[in-house]
Amino acid sequence: MRNRWLAENRTQMSILFVLFVLLVLFMISSPKTFLSGDIYAAFMSTIPFSMIMALSLTLVVICGEMDLSFPSIMGFCGYVFTQVFHATGSVAIALLVCILVGLVAGYLNGFLIVKFRLPSLVVTIGTQFFWAGLTQVLCQGLGRTLVPTKESPLYYLLVGRVFGKVPVQMFWAVVVAFFLWLILNRHRFGAHIYYTGDNEASARVMGINVDRVKTIVFTQMGGFAAFAGVLASLEVLYFWPTLGQGYLLKTIAAVFLGGTPVEGGVGTIFGTFIGAIIIGILEAGIIAMGLSGFWTQLVYGLIIVISITIHSVLRRKVA
Amino acid sequence: MKMAEPSEVLVKMVNIRKSFGHAEVLRGVNFEVGYNEIVGLLGDNGAGKSTLIKILTGVHQPDSGEIYWKGQKLVNYSVAKARELGIETVFQERALSEQHSLWRNIFMGREITNRWGFLDIKKQREEAERIIREYMGFTSSALSVDAVVGTMSGGEKQGVAIARALHFQADLIILDEPTTGLSLSETQKVLSFVEEIKKQGKSAIFITHNIYHVYPVADRIVILDRGRVVGEFMKAAIPLEKLVEKLYLVARTGRLNDEGSFSEGTPKGPHGLESLMP
Ligand SMILES: Nc1ncnc2c1ncn2[C@@H]1O[C@H](COP(=O)(O)OP(=O)(O)O)[C@@H](O)[C@H]1O
Ligand SMILES: [Mg+2]
Numbered sequence: 001m002r003n004r005w006l007a008e009n010r011t012q013m014s015i016l017f018v019l020f021v022l023l024v025l026f027m028i029s030s031p032k033t034f035l036s037g038d039i040y041a042a043f044m045s046t047i048p049f050s051m052i053m054a055l056s057l058t059l060v061v062i063c064g065e066m067d068l069s070f071p072s073i074m075g076f077c078g079y080v081f082t083q084v085f086h087a088t089g090s091v092a093i094a095l096l097v098c099i100l101v102g103l104v105a106g107y108l109n110g111f112l113i114v115k116f117r118l119p120s121l122v123v124t125i126g127t128q129f130f131w132a133g134l135t136q137v138l139c140q141g142l143g144r145t146l147v148p149t150k151e152s153p154l155y156y157l158l159v160g161r162v163f164g165k166v167p168v169q170m171f172w173a174v175v176v177a178f179f180l181w182l183i184l185n186r187h188r189f190g191a192h193i194y195y196t197g198d199n200e201a202s203a204r205v206m207g208i209n210v211d212r213v214k215t216i217v218f219t220q221m222g223g224f225a226a227f228a229g230v231l232a233s234l235e236v237l238y239f240w241p242t243l244g245q246g247y248l249l250k251t252i253a254a255v256f257l258g259g260t261p262v263e264g265g266v267g268t269i270f271g272t273f274i275g276a277i278i279i280g281i282l283e284a285g286i287i288a289m290g291l292s293g294f295w296t297q298l299v300y301g302l303i304i305v306i307s308i309t310i311h312s313v314l315r316r317k318v319a
Numbered sequence: 320m321k322m323a324e325p326s327e328v329l330v331k332m333v334n335i336r337k338s339f340g341h342a343e344v345l346r347g348v349n350f351e352v353g354y355n356e357i358v359g360l361l362g363d364n365g366a367g368k369s370t371l372i373k374i375l376t377g378v379h380q381p382d383s384g385e386i387y388w389k390g391q392k393l394v395n396y397s398v399a400k401a402r403e404l405g406i407e408t409v410f411q412e413r414a415l416s417e418q419h420s421l422w423r424n425i426f427m428g429r430e431i432t433n434r435w436g437f438l439d440i441k442k443q444r445e446e447a448e449r450i451i452r453e454y455m456g457f458t459s460s461a462l463s464v465d466a467v468v469g470t471m472s473g474g475e476k477q478g479v480a481i482a483r484a485l486h487f488q489a490d491l492i493i494l495d496e497p498t499t500g501l502s503l504s505e506t507q508k509v510l511s512f513v514e515e516i517k518k519q520g521k522s523a524i525f526i527t528h529n530i531y532h533v534y535p536v537a538d539r540i541v542i543l544d545r546g547r548v549v550g551e552f553m554k555a556a557i558p559l560e561k562l563v564e565k566l567y568l569v570a571r572t573g574r575l576n577d578e579g580s581f582s583e584g585t586p587k588g589p590h591g592l593e594s595l596m597p
Contacts, residue, residue: 188436195416195427202414205378206428207398265418 010314011259015274018257018307022278022285030288039284041165047280048173049232050247051273054254055173055180056224058272061255062184063217064197064264065113065120068248070225072131073105075244077226079135082144082239091152099226105131106222110215120218132244139241146237159234169231176224181269193217197264253304254279259311266315278303328353328387329491329522330375330406335384337370344370345381346546352491352522357513359533360526361566362543368526369411371543372493375524376408377401402429407489409480411496411526417469422447424468425483446486454482454512474505481512492516493524498532510536530566534559544569 006013027034053070060067077098085094105127112123149155160168184190195203196213204210225244233239258275260267282303283296328351337345344367352358362368373379375386377398386393388404401408408414415424425447431439447464455478468476477497484492494513498506513536516523527533533540534554540562542550549569552562 186437186440188430188432188438191423191427191430191438194419198416198418199414201412202410202416203428205373205376205398205408205410205412205414207402208428265416 011311012268012270012274014310014314015257015259015271015278015307018303019274019278022281022303026281026285026288030285030290033288034285037165039288041167043277043280043284044170045159045167045235047276048167048169049228049235050251050254050279051173051276052176052224052228052231053221053247054251054258054272054276055177055269056221057251057255058258058260058267058269059180059184059193059217060120060221061260061262062197062264062267063193063214064200065214065217066262067109067120067124067218067221069105069109069124069128069131070221070251071244071247072128072135073102073222073225073244074229074232074247075242076105076131076135076229077102078229078233078239078243079139079241081226081230081233082146085146085149086144089148091149091154095154095158095230098230099223102222102224102226102229103219104222106219106225107215109222110218113218114211114214135241139239141241143241144239146233146239149234149237155234159231167235169235172227172231176227177269177273184269189213189216194265197266199265250279251276253300257304257307259307261311261315275307329356329389331387332371332375333385333387335371335374335386336382337367337374337379338382344546345374347384348543348546348548350541350548352524353538355517355520355522356538357517357523357525357536359537359540360524360543361528361530361533361540363528365545366543367546368543369495372408372495372524372526375401376406376493402487405488405490406493407484407487407491408493409477409484409495409497411499413476413480415468415476415480418467420465420467421451421462421471421479422464424479425450425486427483429487450482450486451479454485455479473500474502474508477501477505477509481509485512485516489521491522491524493526495526496528497525498527498529506532530559530563534562542566542569 023034033039053074057067057070080101081094081098084097085091088094109120109124109127112118112127113120156168158168158172162168162171184193192203192208192213195206195208196210200210203213229243233243254276255267255272256262256275257278258268258271258273260271279300282300283293286296286299287293331351333349335345335348335350336343348367348371350360350371360368360371370379374381377396377400380396386396393400414427416427422444426443431443431446433439444464451462451464455475462471462475468479471479481494481497484494494509497509501509510532513523513525517536517538525533525537530540537554540550540552540554541548550565552565557565
């Protein structure tokens with residue numbers, strides 16, 4: 001029983017170990033920063049945006065697909081949120097419309113991939129440019145304030161601070177993680193995502209509606225990208241026309257770091273959760289250690305390559 | 320062939336045609352399975368056997384032709400519908416999810432859930448436990464329901480695919496080349512499964528290109544060659560040696576002239592039925 005648990009969770013244990021080692025390393029090298037609570041509050045304010053998208057992207061990758069368009073959907077939906085908010089004065093309506101638009105954008109990816117049997121990588125490169133371009137055309141490179149959203153209780157519900165310290169968005173990231181974990185591991189639909197990614201042809205002949213699975217998986221990705229866009233914009237109380245840029249590689253890296261292989265079929269929400277934390281603390285940790293920001297990318301690269309190698313070796317041992 | 324009333328047989332496929340692109344894989348196939356009948360479907364690689372049964376199980380739609388189940392014509396046919404009717408299939412490719420556990424594979428595509436679709440994992444594992452003991456005869460503790468299918472032997476994988484099909488109590492069980500790549504003892508096990516199906520009053524289609532595997536268990540043998548049925552024999556009416564002779568004849572001439580049927584217009588070609596021969 002214990003052995004089975006270990007065998008099934010060795011990937012997750014190994015990534016947790018990496019996080020642990022990094023934290024200890026940072027605490028030793030820069031105790032002033034890493035032994036104070038402030039840095040963790042800062043982490044909890046910024047990590048959720050890419051974490052939420054990474055959690056959602058995990059489903060796409062397990063399904064054997066890839067999405068490169070979520071940062072642009074995030075940006076476009078941030079724009080939609082801002083415009084609808086200024087038009088209606090209601091955060092609730094703006095949030096609703098924005099998530100709806102995200103779901104539609106995600107559905108469009110799924111539709112193109114399933115209907116015309118196109119590779120998801122290619123389709124989402126296309127839609128990535130499309131949504132980013134549309135945002136630029138519409139906002140003409142201009143940002144817009146979101147300070148008036150502070151009058152709505154929803155603002156505090158989404159990005160407020162509990163006890164004046166703990167960012168609420170972290171709570172939302174945990175909720176999203178739990179929800180997606182539940183679907184993936186305890187619901188029939190999650191099982192079908194795994195089977196689709198493992199062997200699409202097998203899934204098909206066993207009566208699983210593979211096309212429907214993929215469409216829903218891409219649709220939810222759009223919805224969560226929109227949600228992350230709202231959180232990120234509200235956090236800074238401003239809509240930046242560049243919203244979403246810089247999230248692509250970090251988000252994908254979090255998924256791979258978490259042990260979900262690019263071929264799909266397996267993967268965990270827990271792994272991605274930890275992967276997103278590692279990606280999130282790495283930059284601050286490197287700078288606090290006294291290394292210049294130039295080192296960040298190099299260390300990112302090292303950690304990712306090492307982790308993915310460990311995952312791959314562990315997996316081959318099992319198979 | 321005697322054209323029976325539709326309801327006299329379990330399933331009946333009439334004039335089935337199917338092309339993939341320019342390749343016509345099935346060229347007007349008539350095929351039926353009676354109640355409590357074991358039909359051996361023989362044919363060379365590429366003859367269209369798997370395509371025929373994939374149409375029967377709703378995986379592919381035929382270009383034309385009809386399927387009758389217990390006399391009822393099937394419309395809007397799908398994999399889900401086939402299962403509802405009681406057709407279970409062990410696909411040639413086995414249709415397993417190799418990175419996942421045995422118990423998950425048993426219930427792949429029809430998980431035990433509550434009304435909201437949440438899995439009853441405990442029940443699935445218990446059922447799987449029972450199934451592998453009951454149908455696969457895996458009494459050794461070496462193989463647990465938590466074993467990852469990809470780590471299992473070919474015979475064990477086939478066992479999972481067969482146990483899965485048997486468990487769901489189908490009226491018709493289709494086995495597509497279930498003995499290919501299996502050891503002698505594993506083959507014997509598969510053959511005893513088929514005998515068990517017969518005993519339980521169910522029907523089966525046993526696809527193979529080894530006449531010696533299917534002959535002992537079949538009631539009737541149908542020979543498919545390049546998308547056409549070129550021969551059909553009741554086992555009771557023909558001894559094995561005679562059947563083998565016939566197969567040589569088809570291989571040489573592409574036609575059967577006496578006891579067999581469907582002998583007209585069968586093309587001769589470079590890849591006949593030689594590979595059916597021992
Ligand atoms: N999905 C498919 N797409 C294209 N061609 C196919 C497909 N399935 C089967 N074929 C072709 O149809 C022919 C018959 O295949 P199959 O039914 O698998 O034969 P058998 O099972 O008798 O060996 C082969 O030439 C095969 O290449
Ligand atoms: Mg075949």
